[in-house]
Amino acid sequence: MEGLKHAKPWIIEKHLAACNACEFAAAAPDTLIYNGAKVVVGKDARICTACDCLINTKAAMASEACPKQDPANPELSRWGESWKEPPKGKRWPW
Numbered sequence: 001m002e003g004l005k006h007a008k009p010w011i012i013e014k015h016l017a018a019c020n021a022c023e024f025a026a027a028a029p030d031t032l033i034y035n036g037a038k039v040v041v042g043k044d045a046r047i048c049t050a051c052d053c054l055i056n057t058k059a060a061m062a063s064e065a066c067p068k069q070d071p072a073n074p075e076l077s078r079w080g081e082s083w084k085e086p087p088k089g090k091r092w093p094w
């Protein structure tokens with residue numbers, strides 16, 4: 001259940017602001033799984049190309065972390081939180 005816990009609203013806003021300014025953010029590809037997700041989250045869905053997650057979903061989950069270091073401060077992630085190297089191979093399977 002921890003994985004489904006929502007982050008606080010102001011934390012979600014902070015995550016989304018960072019993702020919206022990030023070069024790893026991109027439009028969700030035209031694949032079956034992402035097209036299915038677009039039905040739920042909207043046709044303008046964007047993903048993090050560093051982990052393949054849907055940004056709106058990732059930003060709202062308390063258990064998620066940004067997988068990339070802040071270029072200005074490698075101790076922090078691009079979300080401004082303590083950065084930990086993500087487990088190798090931890091990407092969504094699509």
Ligand code: SF4
Binds near residue numbers: 018019020047068079
């Ligand atoms: S989760 Fe991190 S690396 Fe991915 S788009 Fe957001 S800020 Fe960029």
